Amino acid sequence: MVKRTSLEGNGCPVARSLDAIGDWWSLLIIRDAFVGRRRFGEFQRSLGLAKNILTIRLRALVDRGILTTEPASDGSAYREYVLTPKGRGLFPILVALRQWSEEFDQRPEEIATILVDRETGRPVQKLALCAQDGRLLGPADTTLRPRTG
Amino acid sequence: MVKRTSLEGNGCPVARSLDAIGDWWSLLIIRDAFVGRRRFGEFQRSLGLAKNILTIRLRALVDRGILTTEPASDGSAYREYVLTPKGRGLFPILVALRQWSEEFDQRPEEIATILVDRETGRPVQKLALCAQDGRLLGPADTTLRPRTG
DNA sequence: GCCTTGCGGTTTAATAATGCAACCACAATA
DNA sequence: TATTGTGGTTGCATTATTAAACCGCAAGGC
Known part of the structure; x- marks a missing residue:
């Protein structure tokens, strides 16, 4: 990707989020973390990505405060994320991607899992964007305003 | 990226979405489209990405049914997206990224825009995930279930 | 204590994605 | 007519990602 134009200094919050988690694997790692995976090998087998990339991604997610390494959990002295x-x-974000x-997916029959109320x-239900008075808002009902002070 | 492991066949809907829009620029192009940008040059100047990359991205987004090309709008016979x-x-998804x-951003004072009710x-308000009976749900209140037929 | 296996990486070489700059045809404008 | 802007395409240099080999350490069996 060549110098992958960092968006850190960008004023747009969408760009700032993407700068943190917008790469090819991070959100999938995080998805796995939500399902309870915590070990290096678990992520690697589940995602099928190269180990060096996983190393880099995990380190970046830890650096950004999205994951932490804990010393153990099942006794064995390996790190967990x-x-x-x-x-x-x-x-x-994960729910929005899922929904x-x-x-809109072309082949919805291939979708394997459903998110359910435990x-x-x-x-x-679908994620709802509401106004302060509770009205449901769509894209056309909103605008961007410069931040005041 | 070497074969950039396509996630198309994956059963996880999160992975499927990322396969469509999970690359470095697509969501930013879409964000711009929501703000009303429609012309090649507008996107290019706004995002500062290479023109050849923009060409590829726009074509992919059109192929995936996310954008369409319309013949004109201001009279001039150029395409618009x-x-x-x-x-x-x-x-x-954009709202979730923004919120x-x-x-959680380290320097919230750098965020330039706010999404407001028009x-x-x-x-x-914050995006809300609710159960069918209206209860507000967090990550721990949900589970994944295999899709039944 | 010694051997084997698995875990969590690092290193290396190959390949694909990105970016930059130059170029180009056509449309619009002066 | 000349000039500029639009929407690209093409080549080349640079960087990211990948697969595969390698490696040290921990755990477990004997």
């Missing part, structure tokens, strides 16, 4: 609060904050696929076992 | 319904369906940045001019 777990989501921080900042990492758990990515949940809506877009569910709604208590009732029933599918969740 | 506009969002399809499938493309407008990406709105929650993650707003909540009617009232007031900031929108």
Whole structure:
């Protein structure tokens, strides 16, 4: 990708997020972390990516405060990677990606999993964007405003 | 990237979405499209990416049904790129990315824009994930279930 | 204690993606 | 007519990603 134009200094929050997690593998690693995977080998087998890339990605996610390394959990003295609060904050992004696929994918029959409410076992609703008074908002009902002070 | 492991056949809807829009520029192009940009030159100047890359990205987005080319709009006979319904369906993903940045970014003072309700001019609420009965759901309140038939 | 296996990487070489700059045809403008 | 802008294409240099080999350490069996 050549110098991969960093978007860090960009004022757009979308660009800033993408700068942190917009690469090819990070969101998939995070998705796996939400499903409870924590070990290097688990991620590597699940995603099928090269180990050196996984090393780099995990390090970057730790550096950015999205994952932390914990000393152990099952006794064995290996490191484990777990989501921080900042990492758990990515949940809506994963849900949005999932729901877009569910709604618009060409072959929905190939989709293997459904996100369900743990208590009732029933599918969740679509993510809702609401105004302060509760009105449901679509793309056309919103505007961007420069941040004031 | 060497064969850039396509995720098309993957059963995970998150992976499928990322396969379509998970590259370095697509979501930024789409963000610009939501702000009303439609011409090749507009995207190029706004994003500062190489023209050949923009050509490839726009073509891919059109192929995937996210953008369409329309013949004109201001009279001049140049093509314009506009969002399809499938493309407008990406709105929650952009909002989720934005809100993650707003909540967790290291330097929130650098964020330049706020998403507001067009009617009232007031900031929108956080994206809400709800159960069918309306309960607000967090990551821990959900599970993945295999799709049944 | 010694051997084997698995885990968590690092290193190397090949290949694909990106970026930059130059170029080009056509449309619009002066 | 000349000049500029638009929307690309083409080549080349640079960087990212990959697969595969290698490597040290820990754990477990004997």
